Amino acid sequence: GIQVEQSPPDLILQEGANSTLRCNFSDSVNNLQWFHQNPWGQLINLFYIPSGTKQNGRLSATTVATERYSLLYISSSQTTDSGVYFCAVENWGSGNTGKLIFGQGTTLQVKP
Amino acid sequence: DTEVTQTPKHLVMGMTNKKSLKCEQHMGHRAMYWYKQKAKKPPELMFVYSYEKLSINESVPSRFSPECPNSSLLNLHLHALQPEDSALYLCASSQEQDTQYFGPGTRLTVL
Numbered sequence: 001g002i003q004v005e006q007s008p009p010d011l012i013l014q015e016g017a018n019s020t021l022r023c024n025f026s027d028s029v030n031n032l033q034w035f036h037q038n039p040w041g042q043l044i045n046l047f048y049i050p051s052g053t054k055q056n057g058r059l060s061a062t063t064v065a066t067e068r069y070s071l072l073y074i075s076s077s078q079t080t081d082s083g084v085y086f087c088a089v090e091n092w093g094s095g096n097t098g099k100l101i102f103g104q105g106t107t108l109q110v111k112p
Numbered sequence: 113d114t115e116v117t118q119t120p121k122h123l124v125m126g127m128t129n130k131k132s133l134k135c136e137q138h139m140g141h142r143a144m145y146w147y148k149q150k151a152k153k154p155p156e157l158m159f160v161y162s163y164e165k166l167s168i169n170e171s172v173p174s175r176f177s178p179e180c181p182n183s184s185l186l187n188l189h190l191h192a193l194q195p196e197d198s199a200l201y202l203c204a205s206s207q208e209q210d211t212q213y214f215g216p217g218t219r220l221t222v223l
Contacts, residue, residue: 030209031210033211033212041202041217042214042217043155043202044214086154092209097160097162097167097208098143098145098160098162098168098206098208098212099160100145100157100212102155103154104154105154
C-alpha cells in the first residue's frame with residue numbers, strides 16, 4: 001500500500017515564526033488532505049489538495065503530484081496553531097475509495 | 113454546515129458490557145467511516161459505508177459491529193472489548209471521492 005512520510009516529526013516555534021511541513025507519498029494519489037488535530041482530539045480540515053496550490057489566511061499548501069510530495073506553510077504562527085498536523089492520502093484504485101492513509105504527523109508547539 | 117456529531121464524548125465500560133457509539137451527519141454525504149486512534153498515533157480506518165452498504169472492513173475483530181440504519185446515521189456496537197481497545201473513536205463522512213469531515217470523537221476506556 002501507499003506509504004506516507006511526514007517531516008519533521010516535532011517542531012517548536014516562537015510565536016510569529018514561519019514554518020514548512022512536508023508530506024512525501026510513495027504512489028500516485030487521487031486525494032490528499034491536510035488536517036490539524038487540536039489538543040481535544042478534533043481533526044480539522046485544512047486543505048483538500050491532490051494537486052496545485054491553495055491558500056487560506058495564514059496557511060497555504062502546495063502539492064506536486066508528479067514528484068509525490070505536499071507542503072504545508074504556516075506563516076506568523078500563533079499559540080493556537082499548536083497541535084498535530086496530519087497529511088492523509090487516498091488512491092481510488094483496487095476498490096480503495098474512502099481509504100485515507102495517514103502519515104505519522106508533525107507535532108507543532110508554538111511558544112508565546 | 114460541515115458538522116459531524118458523535119455521542120457520547122466519553123465512555124467507560126467493562127469488558128462484559130455492551131455499548132454503542134453514535135455518529136450523525138446532515139450534509140447529504142453518502143459515505144461514512146469509523147476510525148480508531150491510539151495515543152500519539154495517526155487515525156486508522158476501521159470501516160467504510162457507501163450508500164448504506166459496508167464497502168470496507170479493515171479486518172476489524174467481530175467485537176466491533178458497525179451499523180448504518182440510514183444515510184445520516186452510523187453506529188458502532190461494542191461487545192466484550194479488551195483494555196487494548198481503549199482509544200479515540202472517530203467518525204467521518206464525505207461525498208464519494210471527496211473531502212472527509214471528521215466528528216469530535218468518542219474517548220473510550222475499557223476497564
